[in-house]
Amino acid sequence: MSQPLLSVKNLSIVYEVPNLDVVAVSRASFDVPRGSIVGLVGESGCGKTTMARAFTRIISDNAKITEGSMDFDGKDLAKISEREMNDLRWRDIAFVPQSAMNSLDPVYRVEYQMHEVLRGRGGMSRSQAKARAAELFEMVGIEANRLRDFPHQFSGGMRQRVAIALALALNPKLIVADEPVTALDVIVQRQILDQMRALQRDLGISIIMVTHDISVVAYICDRTVVMYAGEVVEDCETATLLSKPLHPYTMGLKNAFPDIASAGTGILTPISGAPPDLARPPAGCRFAARCPFALDHCRSVSPTLMSFGDDHSVACHRAHEAEALRAQAALPETWGEIL
Amino acid sequence: MTTPLVEVENAQLHYRVGSAVSAMMGLPSVVKAVDGISFSLNKGESVGLLGESGCGKTSMGRLLVRLENVTGGSARFDGAEISQLKGRALRTFRSRSQMIFQNPFDAVNPRYTLAKTMAEPLANAGIPKSEWRDRIIKALELVRLADPEQYLDRFPHQLSGGQLQRVVMARALILEPDFVVADEPVSMLDVSVRAGVLNVFREVRDKLGLTAIYISHDLALVRYVCERTIVMYLGRIMEDGPTEAIVREPLHPYTQALVAAVPTPNADQSHEPLPIGRGAPDPRNPPSGCVFRDRCPKAFDRCAAEVPASKKVGTRHVACHLFDEAG
Amino acid sequence: MLETTVPEGPVIRIFRAMKLPVGDNFAMAGLIIYVIFALTAIFAPVLAPYEPTEILYTVDYDLASDLLPGQEGHILGTTSLGRDIFSQIVFGARAALLVGLTAAFMVAFIGTIVGLISGYYGGWVDTILMRLADVAFGIPFLPFVIVISAFLEPSIWNTVIAMALVLWRDTARVIRSQVLTLRSRGYVEAARVSGSSDFKIILRHIAPNIVPLSLLYGSIAIGWAILTEASISFLGFGDPNSISWGFMLQDAFASQALSRQAYHWFIPPGLAIIFVVSAGFFISRGYENLLFPKLGR
Numbered sequence: 001m002s003q004p005l006l007s008v009k010n011l012s013i014v015y016e017v018p019n020l021d022v023v024a025v026s027r028a029s030f031d032v033p034r035g036s037i038v039g040l041v042g043e044s045g046c047g048k049t050t051m052a053r054a055f056t057r058i059i060s061d062n063a064k065i066t067e068g069s070m071d072f073d074g075k076d077l078a079k080i081s082e083r084e085m086n087d088l089r090w091r092d093i094a095f096v097p098q099s100a101m102n103s104l105d106p107v108y109r110v111e112y113q114m115h116e117v118l119r120g121r122g123g124m125s126r127s128q129a130k131a132r133a134a135e136l137f138e139m140v141g142i143e144a145n146r147l148r149d150f151p152h153q154f155s156g157g158m159r160q161r162v163a164i165a166l167a168l169a170l171n172p173k174l175i176v177a178d179e180p181v182t183a184l185d186v187i188v189q190r191q192i193l194d195q196m197r198a199l200q201r202d203l204g205i206s207i208i209m210v211t212h213d214i215s216v217v218a219y220i221c222d223r224t225v226v227m228y229a230g231e232v233v234e235d236c237e238t239a240t241l242l243s244k245p246l247h248p249y250t251m252g253l254k255n256a257f258p259d260i261a262s263a264g265t266g267i268l269t270p271i272s273g274a275p276p277d278l279a280r281p282p283a284g285c286r287f288a289a290r291c292p293f294a295l296d297h298c299r300s301v302s303p304t305l306m307s308f309g310d311d312h313s314v315a316c317h318r319a320h321e322a323e324a325l326r327a328q329a330a331l332p333e334t335w336g337e338i339l
Numbered sequence: 340m341t342t343p344l345v346e347v348e349n350a351q352l353h354y355r356v357g358s359a360v361s362a363m364m365g366l367p368s369v370v371k372a373v374d375g376i377s378f379s380l381n382k383g384e385s386v387g388l389l390g391e392s393g394c395g396k397t398s399m400g401r402l403l404v405r406l407e408n409v410t411g412g413s414a415r416f417d418g419a420e421i422s423q424l425k426g427r428a429l430r431t432f433r434s435r436s437q438m439i440f441q442n443p444f445d446a447v448n449p450r451y452t453l454a455k456t457m458a459e460p461l462a463n464a465g466i467p468k469s470e471w472r473d474r475i476i477k478a479l480e481l482v483r484l485a486d487p488e489q490y491l492d493r494f495p496h497q498l499s500g501g502q503l504q505r506v507v508m509a510r511a512l513i514l515e516p517d518f519v520v521a522d523e524p525v526s527m528l529d530v531s532v533r534a535g536v537l538n539v540f541r542e543v544r545d546k547l548g549l550t551a552i553y554i555s556h557d558l559a560l561v562r563y564v565c566e567r568t569i570v571m572y573l574g575r576i577m578e579d580g581p582t583e584a585i586v587r588e589p590l591h592p593y594t595q596a597l598v599a600a601v602p603t604p605n606a607d608q609s610h611e612p613l614p615i616g617r618g619a620p621d622p623r624n625p626p627s628g629c630v631f632r633d634r635c636p637k638a639f640d641r642c643a644a645e646v647p648a649s650k651k652v653g654t655r656h657v658a659c660h661l662f663d664e665a666g
Numbered sequence: 667m668l669e670t671t672v673p674e675g676p677v678i679r680i681f682r683a684m685k686l687p688v689g690d691n692f693a694m695a696g697l698i699i700y701v702i703f704a705l706t707a708i709f710a711p712v713l714a715p716y717e718p719t720e721i722l723y724t725v726d727y728d729l730a731s732d733l734l735p736g737q738e739g740h741i742l743g744t745t746s747l748g749r750d751i752f753s754q755i756v757f758g759a760r761a762a763l764l765v766g767l768t769a770a771f772m773v774a775f776i777g778t779i780v781g782l783i784s785g786y787y788g789g790w791v792d793t794i795l796m797r798l799a800d801v802a803f804g805i806p807f808l809p810f811v812i813v814i815s816a817f818l819e820p821s822i823w824n825t826v827i828a829m830a831l832v833l834w835r836d837t838a839r840v841i842r843s844q845v846l847t848l849r850s851r852g853y854v855e856a857a858r859v860s861g862s863s864d865f866k867i868i869l870r871h872i873a874p875n876i877v878p879l880s881l882l883y884g885s886i887a888i889g890w891a892i893l894t895e896a897s898i899s900f901l902g903f904g905d906p907n908s909i910s911w912g913f914m915l916q917d918a919f920a921s922q923a924l925s926r927q928a929y930h931w932f933i934p935p936g937l938a939i940i941f942v943v944s945a946g947f948f949i950s951r952g953y954e955n956l957l958f959p960k961l962g963r
Contacts, residue, residue, distance in 0.1 A: 043529040141617065154390075155619035185391035185556055190600040190613055197610075212530060215602035219610075231516035239606035254604055256534040260586060262604045268563060270535035274499045339483040339538050341944050433861030446852035448871055456853075460860035510856070 004031035005174060005206050006055070011068035011078070013050050013059065022279045024050040027068065027231045029305060030225045030313075032174065036139055037207040039221035039238065041214055041253075045275060046232040049098075052176050053212045054078075056095045057085050068088040069292040073173070090121045092141065094167035096160075096177040103163055104151040110162055111147040122170045132261055157188035161195070168199065175209045181216060193220045214257055218242055225322055226250050229275045229286040236312035246314040248291045251329035268334045286315065292334045293318055293325050343379035344417055344518060345403060349410035350376045351509065352398050356623070364534035370622050372398040374574035375412065377649070381450075382517070385544060387550035387561030387582065389597070393536075393622050396554045399571070400520040402440045403552065416518065432462045437511035439521040439540075443503035447495045453506055454491040459513050478509040482539050501532035509532045514541060518550045525560065537563055558601050562586055570594050573620045573630040580655025590657045593631045629660065637661060693952025699945035707759040714753035715739075718909040721748045735930045743930040746921045754909050755934050761910035762892045762942055765826055769891030771832035774884030777837020778876065784838065785845025786868055795838070802835035812893060812903050821905045825898060829891050837883035841876050848872050882953035889946030896939050911935035 013025040025047040032038045042046045053059045055070060057075060070077035072093065075084070089095075097103045104113060111133060118129035132239055134144035140161040151159060155259065167175050180196070181189040189257055197220055200207055217224050217238055224241045226234040234247040245251050255269040273290040285303050288294040294300050298317050305315040318325060328334045352373035370522045372395045377586060381385060388396040401407045404413050408422035424432050430521060440446035457475040461618065466474065472491075479487035480603060482505040495503055511519055521540065525533040541564060544551050552565045560566055568582040578591040587616045589593065589595040596615035602608065617635035626633045632642040649658045706713060716722060722744060723729060735743045742751040784795040814828035816822070848854060849872065857867050899912030900919070914935040918924070923931040936960050 043531060068394060155621075157619055186558075186600040186602070187391065187596055187613060187615060188619065190602070191617065193602075194610070194612065213602075214530070214604045218604050219602045219608060236538055242604060242606050253530060256531050257604045258557075258563050259603050259605065260559040260562060260598075260601045261605060261608065268534035268537060270533070270538070271531040272535070274501070275534075335484070337535075337536060362670060406855055406858060430861055433859065434858075438856070438859045440852045440856060442852055446856050459857060459862060465860035507856075510860070514860075596729040 002034060005034045005073065006032040006208075007069075007071040008051075009069050009071070010324065011051065011054070011070060013047070013054055014064050014066050015050075016062045016064060016233065017279075023281065024063070024278060024339075025054070026095065026230045026281075028227070029207040030232055030235045032206050032208060033223070035204050035206060036222040037197070037202070037209055037220055039217035039224040040208060040227065041211045041212065041217050041224060042227035043212060043275060045229075045278070047278075048210050048227050049178055051227075052096060052178050052208060053095070055174075055176050055208070056089050056093050057082075058095065059262050090117060090172065091170045092163055092172050093174045093176065094170075094172040096163050096167045096175060096180050098179045098182065103166075103214050104159065108146055109150055110154075114143055114147065114166060117166060117169045132169070139199060140165045141191075155188075156195045157184050157192060160184065160188075160192055164192075164196065168203070170278075171203070173205045174207065176210070178190045178207070178210045179212070182211065182213070188217075188326075190219075196220065211267055214253055215241075226253075231286060231315060232313075233287065233303070233316070234312075234314045236314075240321075244322070246308055246312065247287075247316050247327065248293050248318075248325060248329060249287050251326060252290075252335065255329065255335070256334070265333050267338060269335045269338055272336055285315075292336065293328070341417075342381075344382045345380040345552075346415045346418075347379065347399075347403075347413070348377050348415075349412035350399070350402060350414050352395070352402060352407055353410045364539075369394075370375040370409060371574045372622065373402065373409075376574070376576055377412075378569060378576065378579060380518075380550050380552070382550055383490050383548050384567065385549070385553060385565045387568040388552055388554045389558055389568050389596075391556060391620065393620060394571040395520055395574040395622075396556075396571050398574075399406075400438070400522055400552055400554045403518075404436050404520050405432070406438070430464070434514040435516050435518040436459070436518045437514070437520070438439070439504075439508050439511050439519060439524045441526060443500055443507050444495065446507045447503065449495050452492050452494060453498075456495075456515060457510050460491075460510060464514050474513060475509075478513040479506070479591070481512060481543055482506075482509045483508070483535075483542075486537070499532070500528050502537055504528060504536050505551035508536075508540065508543070512547065515547060516549070516554075519544075520552045520554065522554045523556070524553075526555070526557075540564065544628050551655070558586065558598060559603075569595065571623050573622060575630055576649065576656070576658060577631065578655060578657050579649070580653075580657075584654060590652055591631075591659050592635045592657060592661070594636050629658075671676065681794070684724055690952035690955055692948040693955075696945040696948030696952070699941055702882055703759050703942055703945075704763060706756055706856060707763045710756045711775040714721050714750075714756040715741075716753045718754045718757040718818040719749060720753075722750060723748065732928065741846050742934055743928075745931060746923070746928075751817060751914075751931060754914050755911070755938055757909045758911040758914060758935060758938065759942075761822060761905075761908050762895070765822055765895040765910075766892045766942070766946070768823075769826045769829045770884040770887040773833045773837055773887040773891075774824065774880045776830060776834040777866075777883060778841055778873075778880040780834060780838040781841025782873065782876070785842035786849055786864065786872065792801070792842075798843070799838050802832055807832050808894065808897060811920040812898060812901065815898065815957070816903055820903055822895070822908060822910075824838055825895055825904070826891070829887075829894055833887050833890060837880065837887075844876050844879055845872055848875055878953055878957055882950050882957060885946055885950040885953060889943040890948075892939065892946070893942055921946075948949055 009029050011025055011028045012023060015022040015024055026332060040052060042048045050059060050063065054065060055213065057077065062186050065078045067303045068078060104110065108324065114133040115129045118124045118132050122133060133147055137144045137147060142158060142161055154162060181192050184192065195208060211217060221238045223236065224238045225232055226247065229251050232249050234241065252271040256271060258268060266323060271290050275287055282289065282297040284301055288298040303315045305313050308319050332338050341366060352374055354370045354372060356370050385508065388399060398407060402409055403421065405421050413420055416432060416617050418429065422493045454475060457478065458471050461471050461474060476487045484490060484502065505618060514655060524540065525536050528536060553561060555561050565582055567580065568574055568585050570578040572593050578585060578594045585594060586598060589598045596613050599613055614636050618634055628644055629642045629647050632638040647658045647660045649656045650662050652662050675686040681828040681870040729748045731744060731746045731748045735741060740750055740752065742755065744750055780795050784792045807818055810832055811825060811828040854867060854871050895910060896912030899910050900916045902916055904910060904913055915932055
C-alpha cells in the first residue's frame with residue numbers, strides 16, 4: 001500500500017480562553033489515502049471543523065496545536081513555518097469554507113477573484129489565467145461567460161461551485177471542504193456531490209469532507225472518520241461503517257437518521273443527553289454518559305483508538321462485543337426514552 | 340364528511356420588489372412567493388409542505404398563522420377568512436393557531452426567563468395569573484422535559500438546542516391550539532437529538548388531536564411525521580397526496596427528481612444522474628406556463644403555453660400536462 | 667466583549683443598570699469628566715466667588731479689568747469689563763450641561779420614537795417619517811439653528827429645540843434599521859403569533875434592544891449640542907442673559923483679547939469646551955464598542 005497523502009497522528013488543538021483551556025481536538029489520528037474522499041462526521045462542537053481548518057492552519061489566534069503531527073507528503077503541517085504553509089495553501093491544499101458567500105468578495109467580479117489566485121498565487125500570465133478560469137468553470141459546470149458576474153448574481157449552489165472551482169485553481173492534491181452542501185437543497189446538493197466525485201476521479205485528488213450528515217458521507221465518501229467530543233471514535237471504510245459499526249455512538253447515529261429507502265418509517269431513536277463540556281471533559285470514555293452499553297470501566301478509563309479487524313479503528317472498550325451490541329442497538333428500547 | 344379546518348383557495352402572496360423605474364424598464368417587479376395555491380386540511384390531519392428554498396412553503400405557512408396576509412385568493416380558518424379577522428375573533432384565532440419556529444435560539448427572547456417566555460401567550464389569552472405556573476409546567480411536561488420546574492428561571496442560553504426547541508413547542512401548545520404550523524423545527528438541531536423532538540411532535544399531535552402543517556425541505560423527515568405531502572415549486576403545488584405513495588412512485592417530474600435526490604444512510608444508493616436540468620428556480624422570473632418546464636426533462640409545447648391545472652390521479656392531485664386527458 | 671474583573675462597587679452597578687459603558691477606559695474617563703462638570707454646574711453658586719456678570723472693582727476702587735490670573739485673588743483673572751473669568755467658567759458649565767443634556771434627551775427621545783414606529787409599522791407611516799428625515803438631512807445645520815433661535819428670540823431653549831429638530835434624523839435612521847432586523851426575529855414573530863399587541867411587542871421585545879443605541883446617539887448629541895451652542899454664542903446669536911463658554915469666547919474676541927495676548931481669557935473656555943465635548947465622544951465610543959465589539963481595537 002502506498003503512503004497516505006495526509007497522516008494525522010495524536011493531534012490536539014486547544015482553544016485558550018481566559019482561565020480556561022478548551023480541548024477542541026484531542027489526540028486525533030487518521031489517514032487520508034491518495035485519491036480518496038474521506039468524510040469527517042460528527043455533531044456541532046465535536047472538533048471536526050477546527051481540525052479541518054488546522055490542515056491549512058487557518059485556525060483562530062487563540063487556538064494552539066499542542067501536540068501531534070500532520071504529515072502531508074513528507075512535511076509536518078504542524079511544524080512547518082508560516083512561509084512554507086503559505087506556499088502549500090491553494091497549491092497543494094485548498095480549503096472550501098462552509099459559506100461560499102462569505103469567501104467571495106461581493107464588490108469584485110468572480111473573474112477578478114479567480115485571477116487573483118491564478119496570477120497572484122499561481123504566477124500565471126493574464127491570458128493563461130483567463131484560459132484557466134474558463135476551464136475551471138467548465139469543470140464545475142458553469143458557463144464561462146458567467147465569470148464576468150458578481151457573486152450576488154449566483155444562486156447558493158452556483159456560489160458553492162465557484163468556491164470549488166477556486167479551490168481547484170492550482171491543481172491541489174488535497175481539498176478540505178467544510179460542510180460544502182449543508183446549506184443547499186437536496187437537488188443542488190446531489191448535483192454538487194456528483195460533481196465533486198467526478199472531479200476527484202478525473203483529477204486523482206483527495207478530498208476531506210467535513211459534514212454532520214451521514215447520508216452525505218454514505219453517498220460520496222470512501223472512508224469515514226467519526227468524531228465525538230473532540231476525539232476520533234471510529235475510522236473505517238464507509239460501507240463497513242454503515243453495515244458493521246463498532247462504536248455505540250455510530251450505531252446510535254444511524255438509528256437517529258431517517259432513511260427514505262427503508263420499507264416503513266419505523267421509529268427514530270435519539271441518543272439521550274448532550275455531549276460533554278470540552279472545558280471539563282469527563283474521566284473515561286466521553287460518550288459513556290450517553291452510551292447504553294457503558295460499564296463502570298468505561299467511566300473511569302479512557303479508551304484509545306485501536307485497530308480492530310482489517311483497516312477499522314475504534315475507540316471503545318467493548319468493541320470485541322460489537323456484534324452483540326449492534327443487535328441490541330437496533331432496538332429502540334435499548335436507548336431508553338425515545339421522546 | 341368532516342368540514343375542513345383550514346381551506347386555502349387560489350391563495351396568492353405577491354411581494355413588490357424594486358422601484359417604479361425598474362418596473363418601467365421591464366424588469367421583474369413582483370415576486371410571487373405563493374401563486375394560486377389551493378388545498379384543505381381536515382381536523383386532525385397533518386400535511387407536510389415540501390420544497391426547495393424559495394418555493395414558498397414558509398410563506399404559505401406564515402399566511403396560515405397570519406404573519407402575512409394573502410394578496411389574492413383566500414385562506415380560511417374554521418370558515419373565517421384569516422386576513423379579515425378582527426378584535427375578539429382575532430384573539431380567539433391567535434389562541435387556536437400556533438407556530439413552531441425553525442431556529443429555537445432565535446424564537447425565544449434571550450433576555451427572558453423561560454417562565455416569562457411561556458407566560459406571554461397566557462397573558463394574551465387572559466388566563467388568570469394564578470393558573471400560569473401550573474399550565475407552564477403542564478406544557479413543559481407535555482413536551483417531555485424532565486423535571487420542568489428547574490427550567491422556569493433559566494435563560495435560553497443555558498439550554499441545549501434540543502431542550503430549547505421543546506420549550507418553543509411547549510409555548511406553542513400551552514393554549515391547547517387546534518392548529519400548528521411547524522417550520523423546519525429540527526433543521527437546526529444535531530442529528531442525535533432530532534429524533535427525540537420529532538417523536539415528541541408526533542406524540543403531542545396525536546394526544547391533542549392537532550391539525551398540523553410540517554414545513555420541510557427534507558422528504559425523509561416529512562415522511563416520518565405526515566401521512567400526506569404537498570410538493571411545492573416556485574409558489575405552486577406540483578403534487579399533493581399520501582406521503583408513502585409519493586415516496587414510492589412520484590408522478591410529477593419534479594417530485595421524481597426530488598425523491599431521487601434524497602440521500603440515504605446506505606452505501607448502496609443510486610448514483611444515477613438526476614432527471615432534472617441544471618440551474619436554480621428564479622422566483623423573480625419564473626417561466627411561462629408550467630413553472631418547472633425549464634428544468635423538466637419531459638417538457639413539451641403545451642408546457643410553455645398553458646399553466647397545468649391540478650388533476651386527480653388515483654389518490655393524488657398532480658399539476659402536470661403529462662396527466663392531461665388524452666385529446 | 668467587555669471583561670471586568672475588578673470587584674464592582676455600588677456606583678458601577680448603578681452605572682451598569684443605566685447601561686453606561688463602564689468597561690471602557692475612555693468612556694470611564696468621559697463619565698468622570700461629566701461628573702466633575704455636573705457637580706460644578708450644580709454647585710456653581712457655591713464654587714464661584716463672584717456673580718459671572720458682576721462688574722468688579724479693585725480695592726483701590728479702579729475697574730478690575732484685564733487682571734492676570736492670581737492677581738487680586740482672581741484665580742483666572744478678569745475680563746476687560748472687570749468680570750471674574752473663573753466664575754464665568756463655573757456658570758458656563760451650567761449652560762453647557764443644560765444645553766447638552768436637554769438636546770441629547772430630545773434627540774434620543776424623538777429619534778427613538780420615530781425609529782421604532784417607522785421600523786415596526788413600515789408601509790406609508792415609514793415612508794412619511796423617512797421622507798421627513800430626508801428633509802432634516804437636507805437642512806444645513808448651523809444656519810438653521812441660527813435662523814430659528816434668532817426668529818424665536820435668542821434663548822437657550824430655542825437653541826435646544828432648533829437642534830433637536832435637525833439632529834433626530836440620525837438617531838431615527840439608525841434605530842429604524844435596527845428595528846427592521848429585530849422585527850423579523852423569531853421571538854418577535856412568536857409574540858405576534860401568540861397574540862401580543864404591537865405596543866406590547868415594541869415595548870417588551872424591541873425597545874430593550876435599542877436602548878444602548880439611543881444612548882449612543884444621545885451621547886453623540888451632547889457633544890454636538892455644546893459645540894453648536896458655543897458656535898452660536900460666539901457668532902453673537904446666543905442668549906444674552908446667560909453666560910456660556912461660547913459667549914465668553916465671543917466676548918474675548920470682541921474685546922480683542924487675542925491681539926492683546928490675553929490668553930487667560932480665551933483659553934479656559936476653549937479648554938472647557940474641548941473637555942466636555944470630547945468626554946461626550948469618549949462615552950459614545952464606549953457605547954460603540956459595546957454595541958459593535960468587532961469594530962474597534
